[in-house]
Amino acid sequence: MNKPLILVVEDDTAVSSLITTTLETQSYQYHTAKNGAAAILDAVTYHPDVILLDLGLPDMDGVEIIKKVRGWSNTPVIVVSARSEDRDKVEALDAGADDYLTKPFSVDELLARLRVALRRVRYDGQKTNQESSQYENGDLKIDYAAGCVYREGREIHLPPIEYRLLCLLAKNTGKVLTYNYILKEVWGNALPSDTPSLRVFMATLRKKIEPVPSEPRYIQTHIGIGYRMLRVSENS
Template identity: 70%
Template sequence: MNKPQILFVEDDTAVGNLIATTLETQNYQFQRAKNGQQAVLDALSCRPDVMLLDLGLPDIDGIEIIKKIRSWSNMPIIVVSARSDDRDKVAALDAGADDYLTKPFSVDELLARLRVALRRVRYDSQRTGDEAAVYRNGGLVIDYAAGCAYRDGQELHLTPIEYKLLCLLAKHTGKVLTHNYIISEIWGTASENMSTELPSLRVFMATLRKKLEPDQSHPQYIQTHIGVGYRMIQSNRDSEG
């Protein structure tokens, strides 16, 4: 297998050097861009596996870069930014980012987020038409053709909304989905009416987790990002089949 190729976009010298050293010590291949224009060109020419993206660049705002790349590529984009407001996180994730890491960050957390993104890349590349009909993530199995879901071999008795929520999260495993995105996908609600559906989303998510998570204090599958949304966690005990 070829080594993963990482493109990181960072104009701050100190942060850029930290990221470069971190990737180098982990034997990742990487390329660095210091502005948005170079980032888009490198994404087109190098076809990286994952992008690490700062939002506050000197020429183009990072949100615009996400939108440009999403018009032709589905590669994971992890935002690494000093912007910590929930509105900035939601804007980046709604634009198509997969994850959001706030500066200052720990090296261990950056590497953990990167491993999740790369597992998703490997999973997507290995799926065939037959495999795509059945989703497997640790002990969770979704049989799309039958419309059934199982945890550790036991069928989960889900309502139609719970099943749709589970399938949506599974489709984007490893990616943070914002409340707005989930509501629009499940209920087809216009953006101006999102706030009225948010309590319903929280209720359905709570009942889904009760059925899915053996120990809700230590979730194995659905992670909450407070004020932002939810993510399906990629299990470390993925089934081989």
């Protein structure tokens, strides 16, 4: 079986070397790019399984690269950047990034984020027509055709907003969704003043799908950013 191919977009030689050495220890294949133009060309040429992307590149901002890649590809993009402000994370995630890792980072955390992204790639690649009409994650099941949700085999009632929230998260399992993105997709707007309402709906949804709402298995909160649906095995 072919090893996953990772595109590393990083102009700092020391950081690039750290990442590629880490990938080598895990037997991943990789290509490196030091600027945005090379990154886009390599993404088109090599079709990587995951892109690790720095934002501060010499020729263009990494957010622009994300937007360009999203014009033709759903390849998972994990931002690895020294920019730690919430607004930078939100901008990258709204542009289409899947995850955001702040420098300095631990090797273990980098590999964990990479495994999550690769699980999503494998899961998407293994879907059949039947599976695409249903979603299963641990004890949670969604029957999209019937509009029904089950936990531990028992149907649970969700009002329309909660159902749309759950479906949006489920269809983007493994990807961090920002508050703005969720508000736009579920309510049709992205007003910051509506974020408290989103939190209320998310809290009630968790009470219904989480075995222990105070220790969520499925819906992970990224404080100040948004939410992500985890595969139950990822939560550990």
